[in-house]
Amino acid sequence: MHEMGIVTHLAKTLDETAIENNLTKIGSVTLQIGEVSGIMTDYFVECWDYFKGRHPVLKDSTLKLEQIPAVTWCNSCKKEYETVKYGRECPYCHSGETWLLKGNECIIKEIEAEGGNNP
Ligand SMILES: [Zn+2]
Known part of the structure; x- marks a missing residue:
């Protein structure tokens, strides 16, 4: 339930942001998710839909996901390479x-x- 924990935290953060800034409605949220973060985006979207029903400020929101490619650094030869590959x-x-x-x-x-x- 990794995703659920993250979405719970996210929904709470957005709620607080909305209260602090007097926002009535959040239209869209753009999230950047690392390629090796272990987050399954399909499941993440399902969790988001669940929270949309529970947080009025998120009711009409859209979740946009952007993937960040994973890069590893080699300390021996000081080069970068693609982690997943x-x-x-x-x-x-x-x-x-x-x-x-x-x-x-x-x-x-x-x-x-x-x-x-x-x-
Ligand atoms: Zn190397």
């Missing part, structure tokens, strides 16, 4: 001394809303 071993020097640069995130990129004090 090559995994933990560097394709250039076959070192295992590598770490994920990006691709594990779940970020709210943009919220479009009605009401509030938009410029």
Whole structure:
């Protein structure tokens, strides 16, 4: 239930944002999800629909998902490579001394809303 936890947290954040900014309705939310974050987007959308029914401010909202490609850094040869294609071993020097640069995130990129004090 990884996704449900994230959506719960997200819905709470959006509720608080709406209250703080006097928003009456959230139109769309753009989320960036890392390629190796472990989030299944289909299931994520299902969770979102469930929360839409429970949070009036989200009732007419649209969820937009953007995927962030995963990139790994090799500390031995100082190169970057595609995580999904090559995994933990560097394709250039076959070192295992590598770490994920990006691709594990779940970020709210943009919220479009009605009401509030938009410029
Ligand atoms: Zn390397």
